[in-house]
Amino acid sequence: MWNTVNARTSPGSDLQEARPPPVVKKRGLPRDERPRLKTLVRVGSLNVGTLTGKRNGVAIAVSGPLKEHVSSVIRVSDKIISLRIATKDGFWTVVSVYAPQCGCTEAGKEAFYEELDDVIRSAPEGDSMTVAGNFNGHVGQDRQGFERVHGGIGFGRRNQEGERNIELAEAHDLAIASTFFIKRESQKITYCSGGRQSEIDHILVRRQFLKTVKDVKTIPGEEIAGQHRPVVADVCIALPKQTKAVREPRIRWWKLTGETQTFREKIAAIGLPDPCGLIDPVWASATSIILTCARDTLGETKGGRRGDRATWFWNEDVQKMVKAKKDAYKAWQKTKSLSMLAEYKLKKKKAKAAVSRAKNAAMDELYDKLESSQAEKHVFRLAKAHRRASLDVTEVRAVKNEEGEVLRDAVAVKERKEIPRNQ
Structure with missing residues (x-):
């Protein structure tokens, strides 16, 4: 909501200009809705x-x-x-x-x-x-x-x-x-x-x-x-149209080591097709059975774009403590009383302790993983995540064509990046 009481728009802004007329279509029909500003x-x-x-x-x-x-x-x-x-x-x-x-x-x-x-x-x-x-x-x-x-x-x-x-x-x-x-x-x-x-x-x-x-x-x-x-x-400012990358869910094959016996039992219970038949139908049937059993046993990832998880230690307890600290600060700012200041300092101390406990619990869980039989995989996974986090730009989304024009369309960028490989 805009502050229209004590706010002045900048000189020459579109808020100082007359609104566009209600009729803008070629046939003189009214607008479908009120004209909107850019993002x-x-x-x-x-x-x-x-x-x-x-x-x-x-x-x-x-x-x-x-x-x-x-x-x-x-x-x-x-x-x-x-x-x-x-x-x-x-x-x-x-x-x-x-x-x-x-x-x-x-x-x-x-x-x-x-x-x-x-x-x-x-x-x-x-x-x-x-x-x-x-x-x-x-x-x-x-x-x-x-x-x-x-x-x-x-x-x-x-x-x-x-x-x-x-x-x-x-x-x-x-x-x-x-x-x-x-x-x-x-x-x-x-x-x-x-x-x-x-x-x-x-x-x-x-x-x-x-x-x-x-x-x-x-x-x-x-x-x-x-x-x-x-x-x-x-x-x-006008931002480019968001293009959501579709990432299909993947089977959690890395859990197969601990679920091998269960996986075998499920396949045996359903049964694989007779290998003496035609190759293509047999292969398609066997693949379907194996993948179905794998999904039931190992599970799948959610798919979609992988997001950052900066607050890896965040939990419900930390969220409540931080909110209480913010509320106490706002109350102190309104009253400026010593009692409210003491209350704010107490809430701030408790919030800091809650964050410290959450961080220690998350680190203990990480150390337990590093001491397990799968420690090597966790180390490589941490190194890969660290390298990915250190990159400023993880994907090129704009390139120039031979004429020097900037291409932003995902398909055009992909085609342009593949040109040097084919030459």
């Missing part, structure tokens, strides 16, 4: 401190539907990473950044902005571009001299780092999206600590695509980080 994709940025214990690091988390259309990933440094996503109308370049803080050396700041300049310039001009992250700069409310890239609806006063951020935006014709939307103060602040509030996380888009940004706001909450708040932007 809204939510882009967000959040500073989480550290997930690996290292000092620096950036990453881009992509949802399942978008993951299938990632064409390339470029790790520039521990402060800059970019990826390219194929869309219906072209490509979308997304860059995640973490700018040096005020206390860092001037040489480090210059090196960061030089690398970021190179990344932005390397993106084709026709690409839609989004640069999001912690810029560690206050762009403020003043837009004088920067009217094209600054909407004048910022928070606080501009500092030296914010001046550098605006100069970067102007040099590459990038609009600071949050400054074009009227929001409450709580939906502008991205960092809050010790009574100090600031807006240092920003989402930049190419000025020509600013009309595709429908909303920008900060979400107060403790879901990931206590001091930093996520800033999100809803972008209207």
Whole structure:
């Protein structure tokens, strides 16, 4: 649901234009339904401190539907990473950044902005571009001299780092999206600590695509980080049509070692056909009997596309504890009372303990498998899964033909990839 009370659409967006007339068909017939906007994709940025214990690091988390259309990933440094996503109308370049803080050396700041300049310039001009992250700069409310890239609806006063951020935006014709939307103060602040509030996380888009940004706001909450708040932007972008790969269920033949005797007994109970008959009918009948007995004895996989299982330790107990912690945090944010703060800290401690117990139980189960007679198979399976998880792009979904045109259709891509093999 959109906030239509305190929200202003970006200049030139389709929400400010007149709705299409009700009659658009060639014969003058009315529309079958109300015209709809393109797909809204939510882009967000959040500073989480550290997930690996290292000092620096950036990453881009992509949802399942978008993951299938990632064409390339470029790790520039521990402060800059970019990826390219194929869309219906072209490509979308997304860059995640973490700018040096005020206390860092001037040489480090210059090196960061030089690398970021190179990344932005390397993106084709026709690409839609989004640069999001912690810029560690206050762009403020003043837009004088920067009217094209600054909407004048910022928070606080501009500092030296914010001046550098605006100069970067102007040099590459990038609009600071949050400054074009009227929001409450709580939906502008991205960092809050010790009574100090600031807006240092920003989402930049190419000025020509600013009309595709429908909303920008900060979400107060403790879901990931206590001091930093996520800033999100809803972008209207046309995504390619989803092509669901059909994967047939497979018989679990790897369980045959422990079920050999049962498997034999089921085949013997049904009986195989007389081998003296015609080859084709005998073979078809024997195959059907063996496969039927195998399905009954060993079972089948579910089929479909294999998904990621990042939270391998997650269970119902952990889910309840985490939900209770989130509810306690929201209650404390509303009242700001010491009793609610103590309740939140208690729930947080219990949730952390529940996660630790779940992880230990999952690891114990894994160690038991590695000590069994099938340990070698489990090791190879873990190595294969680790390699698959380390790949940024697991499948090529867009290639160029001989004329340089980009092919995205699954059949056309497959045919193009097979051409070099046949030559």
